Amino acid sequence: MAMILFWALALPFYNRISDLDSAINDRNDLLQARNAVMDNIKNLNKEYQKRIPEIAKLSAIVPSKKSIAEVLSAVDDVSAKNGIELFSSAITSQKVSDTDTNPYNLLSLEIFLNGNYPGLTNFLGALESNLRLVDITSIDATVNQGNTSILNFVVRGNAYYLK
Amino acid sequence: MPDQNGLQLLPETRRKIEVKIPGENRLIYAGTAILVLMLVLVGGLYFYKGILEDKKTGLDAEIVNLEKARDKKVETNLLTLSKQLSLLSTLLDSHIVWSKALGKVEGLLQPQVQFLTFSAAVLDNRFEFKALATNYTVVARQIAALVSDDSIKDLALTNVHVLTTGKLEFSLKLEFDKTKFLKE
Numbered sequence: 001m002a003m004i005l006f007w008a009l010a011l012p013f014y015n016r017i018s019d020l021d022s023a024i025n026d027r028n029d030l031l032q033a034r035n036a037v038m039d040n041i042k043n044l045n046k047e048y049q050k051r052i053p054e055i056a057k058l059s060a061i062v063p064s065k066k067s068i069a070e071v072l073s074a075v076d077d078v079s080a081k082n083g084i085e086l087f088s089s090a091i092t093s094q095k096v097s098d099t100d101t102n103p104y105n106l107l108s109l110e111i112f113l114n115g116n117y118p119g120l121t122n123f124l125g126a127l128e129s130n131l132r133l134v135d136i137t138s139i140d141a142t143v144n145q146g147n148t149s150i151l152n153f154v155v156r157g158n159a160y161y162l163k
Numbered sequence: 164m165p166d167q168n169g170l171q172l173l174p175e176t177r178r179k180i181e182v183k184i185p186g187e188n189r190l191i192y193a194g195t196a197i198l199v200l201m202l203v204l205v206g207g208l209y210f211y212k213g214i215l216e217d218k219k220t221g222l223d224a225e226i227v228n229l230e231k232a233r234d235k236k237v238e239t240n241l242l243t244l245s246k247q248l249s250l251l252s253t254l255l256d257s258h259i260v261w262s263k264a265l266g267k268v269e270g271l272l273q274p275q276v277q278f279l280t281f282s283a284a285v286l287d288n289r290f291e292f293k294a295l296a297t298n299y300t301v302v303a304r305q306i307a308a309l310v311s312d313d314s315i316k317d318l319a320l321t322n323v324h325v326l327t328t329g330k331l332e333f334s335l336k337l338e339f340d341k342t343k344f345l346k347e
Contacts, residue, residue, distance in 0.1 A: 002194070002201040010201065013208035020215035027222040034229050045237045048244065055244060062250055064243050103250050117278075125262040135259040138284035160254060162246050 060131045064162045066093050066107055067132075071159050074130055075111055082122040084115025084153075093161075107159040109134065112152070114144065120153050127157075134159045259285055259345045267344065268292075271308045275301045279332070285345065288316075290337040295330045299323075302333050309335070314343035 048055065063070075068091050079086040094106040113123065120141065127134050136157040144150040261283070268290065272278075281292035296302045302323060309315050316338045323333035339345075 002197040005198070005201045005205055009205045010208055013205065013212050017208060017212050017215060020212065020219055024215060024219050024222060027219065027226065031222060031225055031229070034226065038229065038232070041234075041238060041241065044241050045234075048237075048241060058244070058247050058251070062247050062254065064247075103246050104254075121262050121265050124265070128258070128260050128262055133254055133258065135254075135257070135285075136261045137259070137286060138282070139261060140280075140282045141278075142280045160250070162243065162250070 057131065061133050062104065062160050062162060063132070066105075066161050068093075068107065071107065071109065071132060071134075074132055075109070075127070078126040078130065079111075079113060079115075079123055082115075082119050082126060084113045084119040084123055087112040087114050087152075091159075094158075103163055104160045105163055107161060109155075109157045109159060111155045111157075113155065114150055114152055116149070117141075117151060120151070124155070132159055261345065263346070264290070264339070264344050267312065267314065271312055273301055273305045273308060276305050285341065288339050288341055288344075290339055290344075291321075291334065293322075293332065293334045295326075295332055297330060299331065302331060306335070309337060314340050316340050 060070075071091055072089065075089060076086055089112065090108075090110040092108050094108050113120070115123075120139075124136060124139075127136065134157050136155055138154075138156045140154040142152050144152050264283070273296070275297045277295045279293045279295060281290070283290040294305075296305065302320075306318060306320065310318055318338070319336045321334040321336050323331055326332050
């Protein structure tokens, strides 16, 4: 009878206790790890809250969204300040494939401008130092057909936003 | 049995004869003891199992509460910031500065050369231009000036011809070193 009790009850209980012990250890480890993560997040968040103005600037350089309106507004502002006419522009998002290791997507810019050469160099300088990062990939300049003192420019480039 | 002539052959009452053998109940006692021990063991294990199950349930509840206490918005903000920081150094390292490149070309330009058109692209490290020059010497000087710059890797004179005005119209195609031509 004792043997029957051992096989029927004691041994399953023992096995269950072993499983529970292992499960409790796993959960303890998980809990400790999660508590550590939560503490880190709390500390990071404190730092984040302290540095919100700097982080806002950082977010403007490479935002998490396309923010096409902001790019267009910046291009218009920069061209107006440098005395060249923004003739037309196209801003389209170019999703980088998910397999690409780059952590960003591209926003392609195609800007058609009229003006003089110093205006173009100033425009490029201003765009290069703009808070929203823009890399100019190509520039084409031709003399205006009607007025030779005016140049037509086509500036193409990329802005970035997070995936 | 009745007494027959004073002889009693068999006792009238029967007496039970008990023979005691030492240790005859030992197995029963041992078996009972083992059974009791087993019952205690089973009871103990059952009790301990209950304690562990309660503990496990408590830990599960703590994990669930911790999960509920997570602030997803804060985590998203921190994750975004981390991505932005890691991305920024890469993008700033490869930031293209065309104003510097155009300034460099201006600096290398001969006074008697007048640009008509130009086209530049990072993709193939190319800077092409069409310009007017007063004579071939000026064109040669212009080529020499451009070649002397270490940011220009290669140069091709794609076309040169005399205009009716007497001036020379020429086209040059430059291949530049991106790291020297376009960086601050």
